[in-house]
Amino acid sequence: MEKSKQIKDFLEVRKNDLAVRIVELQYGMQPDFWKTYGDEGKKLSIRDAGYHLPFLGEAIAENNPEIFSKYVVWVKTLFHNLKFPDDVVPKTLECTQLAIEEASPEYGQITAVFIQAGLNELNKPLQSISSYIQEDEPLADVLKAYLNALLSGDKNKAASLIMETFMKGCPVKDIYLKIFQPAQYEVGRLWMSNQISVAKEHFCSAATQMIMSQLYPYIFNNEKKGKTFIGACVGGELHEIGIRMVADFFEMEGWDTYYLGANTPASVLINAAEEYQADVLGLSVALPYHRSLLKDTISQIRQSKYARDLKIIIGGVAINEFSKNWNIFGADAYASDALGAVCEAEKMVEI
Ligand code: B12
Structure with missing residues (x-):
């Protein structure tokens, strides 16, 4: 197994004890500050320290520090809005590095580069996120x-x-x-x-x-195109509204659609592709740390007997955020929204 994948697995398997150690170290460095939060606060800090590790693992697995640095800015924004002091996240990252070095000096050498990229990003001033409502839109x-x-x-x-x-x-x-x-x-x-x-x-x-x-x-189209689309979220992913919309757009364009919803493992997708005689499978990912899972899922589909030639299109916010390299996943196409999804799929099946 590649070293980067080993580190990702290590961070996943050791997530709980690393999180406990990170918080021990951080409480040791800032005892007065943390005293006010009590036992409940400590439990929440352990939970939060554990949240950061899959993002770090994903960045390392893809050798893409931006996955981690964008995430830490997200955490900083969240904590800032919760009125936590701005030095909490950098301290947690410092302690994360120390805890990993203690557990594995070898892996610590690699995580240091990614954690430093996150720390550098944290030094920049916070940008406020502007509203998604565009006043000049007709609706x-x-x-x-x-x-x-x-x-x-x-x-x-x-x-x-x-x-x-x-x-x-x-x-x-x-x-x-x-x-x-x-x-x-x-x-x-x-x-x-x-x-x-x-x-x-x-x-x-x-x-x-x-x-x-x-x-x-009102979404069903009587002029059927004789093509079938299956839409689902990869295993673990709960953000299902986007792919549901995508499936509905296919339905509106005269495709037969099977929307499988959230949290769908590769084995289920492979069976579904055979059972429903799918032409195109759409896979959705919203959380950046599910990107490796997307890659694994596609690889399992490609190795299956029936579904290996299935056309696969991918999308979701975790792809949109880093869309330049969408082709690392082994999919045939990518689209940033439901409209583009049908357009790309119809090119693939030559409608
Ligand atoms: C609703 C929501 C939830 C709901 C989901 C409910 C449901 N039934 O789907 C629940 C409560 C479950 C949830 C949970 C979590 N969420 Co949430 N959630 C959201 C929220 C607010 C809206 C998502 C949504 O409905 N979007 C509307 C759809 C229409 O948009 P879309 O998904 O982008 O889909 C369009 C395109 O992306 C594209 N597309 C989507 N899929 C596909 C597939 C294909 C094949 C193609 C071609 C195109 C395509 O087409 C779609 C239509 O145009 C987003 C905010 C956001 N900005 O995304 C956060 C968000 C995604 N969640 C977030 C987080 C952190 C979480 C949690 C980790 C929170 C927690 N601490 O528990 C959990 C993780 C759950 C999990 N394991 O998946 C963060 C992710 C940040 C990050 N970078 O990591 C976001 C961005 C919130 C934020 N502002 O911070 N969440």
Whole structure:
């Protein structure tokens, strides 16, 4: 096994004891600061120290320090909005390096380069994340009204707004890409800037999925193209709304579609491809540390008897963020959104 992959596996297997050691070291360095957080605070610090390791592992496995440095800026922003002092994250990274060096001096030499890249990025001033609502978009007013209805807990009002917009002639595709998608991104931004709770974010996502279902009777296309699309998230990935949208766009274009949802292992994808006689498989990843899993999943599909020649298209925010190298995964195509997904797939199957 390659050294980089060994380090990724090591960080995964040793995640819990490394996290405990990182926090021990950090509490030792800043005893007065941490005293105020008590036992519960210590448990949360251990959990958070553990979160960082898969991102570090993924950056090393891909030899792409940007995966880790973008992540640490994300953590810094999150902690800043939670009113934690700005030196917490750099200290955690320092202690992460020390804990890894203690456990394996050999691996520590390699992690040092990636952790340093993260520390360098942390030295730069924080950028605020701007709103995903673009005022000059024709549907901006509906988007704002939709989001406000959801944030105030009124899912019926949100649903009525969407149905009214549709009845006035707005295409379902525009409702998906100009209302649901930016509304979801905006919900993520508000959560990250500590303006809404996790509960509110869950509620908005669940309500949007419910409202998408109300549009279902209108997405089926009677002019079938005789092609089949399967869409799913790779194992462990729970962000399913994006790939659900992608599957619906295929349905609207006259494809037969099978949306398998979140958390789908390679074996299930291989069986599904055979069972449904798929032409194209779409795989979605939102979390950067699932990128290796995407690669492994595609490699398993390529080694299978039935599905090895299946056309595979990939997407999701974890690909969009580093889209230049989408071709390292062994897929046939990539698209940044649902519209592009159908376009790329139809080129592959020559429609
Ligand atoms: C809703 C949400 C959740 C929900 C998901 C609910 C569900 N049923 O799907 C829940 C609560 C489960 C969740 C959990 C977590 N989440 Co979350 N989540 C989001 C949020 C707010 C919106 C995602 C969404 O619905 N997007 C709307 C869809 C339409 O957009 P999309 O996914 O980008 O899809 C489009 C394109 O990307 C593309 N596309 C997508 N898939 C595919 C596939 C193919 C083949 C193609 C061609 C194209 C394509 O087309 C789609 C349509 O145009 C995002 C915010 C964001 N900016 O992404 C965070 C976000 C993705 N989550 C995040 C995090 C950190 C988490 C957690 C780790 C939080 C935690 N501490 O527990 C967990 C991890 C869960 C897991 N193991 O997967 C971070 C990731 C940051 C990072 N860089 O790592 C984000 C960015 C939030 C943030 N602002 O920080 N989350």
